[in-house]
Amino acid sequence: MGGTVVLLSLVASHSDIDLETVAKISADASQVASVVLASASPIAGAITLATCNRYEIYCEVPQFEDVPAARSEVITHISASTGLSEATISTALVSKTETDVIEHLFTVGAGLDSAVIGEREIAGQVRRALNEAQTAGTATGSLVRLFQSASRTAKDVGSRTSLGSRGLSVVSVALDLATDLSSESDWGTKKIVIFGTGAYAGATMSLLRERAAHNVSVFSSSGRAEAFVASRGGSPLDEETLEAALETADVIIGCSGSDHRLMAADIAVLDRGARPLIAIDLALTNDFDPEIGTLESVELINLESVRMAAPEEQSQSLREARSIVLDAAHSFAAEQRERAADAAIVALRRHTQAVLEAEVQKVRAQHGCTAAAEEVEFAMRRMMRQLLHVPTVRARELAAEGRAGDYIEALQTLYGLEVEVPVAPSVKRKESCPATEAPAKAVRQAG
Template sequence: MVLLSLVASHSDIDLETVAKISADASQVASVVLASASPVAGAITLATCNRYEIYCEVPRSEDVPAARSSVITQIAASTGLSEETVSGALISKTESDVVSHLFSVGAGLDSAVIGEREIAGQVRRALNEAQASGTATGSLVRLFQTASRTAKEVGSRTALGSRGLSVVSVALDLATDLSADPAWENKNIVIFGTGAYAGATMSLLRERKAHNISVFSASGRAEAFVSTRGGTAVDEESLEGALAAADVLIGCSGSDHRLMREDIAALDRGDRALIAIDLALTNDFDPSLGQLPGVDLVNLESVRMAAPDEQAQALHQAREIVQGATRAFALEQRERAADAAIVALRRHTQSVLEAEVEKVRAQHGCTAAAEEVEFAMRRMMRQLLHVPTVRARELAAEGRAGDYIDALETLYGLEIELPAAPASKGVCPVAAAGEPAAAEPAAEPLRQVG
């Protein structure tokens, strides 16, 4: 089996293009698996600044067809041309796939280096793929190892102690822009009620903010504030909340966009306004910041303002990721060797048992028959010793495929790698400390990454 990933992220292209690629592409994995594509399994990782799909295909020669089928489905779901989608997606295979995902999960590829929210999103991506039945055993192991690597980076480096995220950096920017840095004195309106809004609410509480209103275009604000606090506002009361607001925070990604003229029409007097737009598809009109007294903070602002990590901590984190990548690759090669060894032993065992039966049929349960059987089994163990040792050696060198090809050619064996079953029907469970599950499609939020 071969690992393949297609990646569109803030590191390589602008956020607007990432948003276009991400639009309505959440079901691509299921659709691709239901088609005639060679893709055996797929997991989608979609956040506020990346769209990535991880696939498993049978052979390296299947990679071009697999990539083409994924691009075709993304183009169909987003309305973009296949040429546009293909140009935006960078393909990675095998160890590059592993290294990239481990770096992403550890926060090393984020707008805010070392942020911890992406680790939870990697876990949720796996949970969702298992629930929908698109995750193969190899992909499950890949994502589980990515989560363990992220924990190791968090516990062994200074990156884990900073507690930074896109939300926290955005709130820091707003503090710097405000004439009054005290959040307890600010009137705040949050747009959205998904996981991102929940994380925002938690950070606002840490900063002692308490005048918080929540608006949801889909009417879920009441349920949201019932468990998290704050005041729910609807279409009728939204105008009053906006007129009194000091800070607006957009994290819904819905079609209900706050336009420049909506704010310009309000009687706000001389009250300054900070609008923090953290939705990939923009909750706020990008020209909002052109109004007098209005400052606009968006994802690009956060990326530009995110502090650089200490070189030593970043170097240490990358060493952990590289070590985990090598260990995962070795484990995969050893699994291939194990499968080949098992197949060879089964083959030789069947030949041995056939010969033993002939001896028993000819000589019965005599001492001579037992001696012959014992000698044959000892000889078989000796004959298998060198092929077993060579399998381990070739696996360590990354040449397990050569060993498998040789067995298939010499003995006509069909060797398949063992794979853990994709846990279909399992309900995703958020790990302790993660934000609540994202809200349904009416306010689709691709979260921080």
């Protein structure tokens, strides 16, 4: 390999486009990582991160020349899985490479690019994305290290800034909105129905317990409600018992993102009288028909509502958090560059050691185990160490400058050596990180 491999991420998030477009891109795109690896694309590894307001895919490619082909391959497969045109997907996806990939993921994992700044669910989603990719066999060593470092950075932001102490999340802000809209603020008196049994449903159940809610029922179109409530509490619902639960519900919460959408007509035909209903839709692809919000006595809270209601964090806390993220990104890239240097140094030393041992064997064969032979061997080993000193120092110097690829290419040209190295991006340090500064450079490319 002539140089260091490259990180590429393709990002569609609420920061750049509307949530409806993000939802369309996310639909049925979870298998894209496996599909592109099975194709003839240059992509060596991939991890997909899909949340309530973003769809991102992180890829490893051999060199910068492969980035356009890799991007095109991902767009083609997302188009095939979603039915959207390649032009639509290409316009929606923002491409990031090298250091921008690192800074972006670390920023996302720390909750600094979320609708609710500092939200805590995203860190868990980053961990799950890595676990799923490892299980599916799509994660390379470089991507594993990247995601693990992002998780550690998120913990640091949570423990070292006030963002972590707030405990804010998409779910908590949605529940706060529901409290404001309700005539009764006591969650212990409310009858609640949750749709879904995934991570957001689990986070919702946990926060409801904190608010002393105890009359909670769970519906899953896939039949997992009973297993879900067995470990978290609540009552399971099925198709037969759902209607009766909806007739007496005060709050319904959508967390599934499944094809089982609750329509406005389903609510309209219920025998609810004038009983008010608050519908909280946290699913990116909408568990509830948006028309539900037009029904009498029904208040609809969706992700856009949450984004608009999310409190603004203090600029000092944001500056501290962004500083932690940028320092972590710098450290990660530096470590990766050192790994690139180490791989090159090891390859050179193995080569020279093999040459040395061959010559030592010739001396022993000619002179035997004599004092003269030992002196010659000692002199040869000492000379080899001296000869390797300057190339070793230069390897580390070039790696620190982000030029490990130049060193590796020189080894290939001079000695015909093949060096397998991890990603080793360069880092562009920022002099300051004000709260209003974008966390990472992004370039939107046409397809």
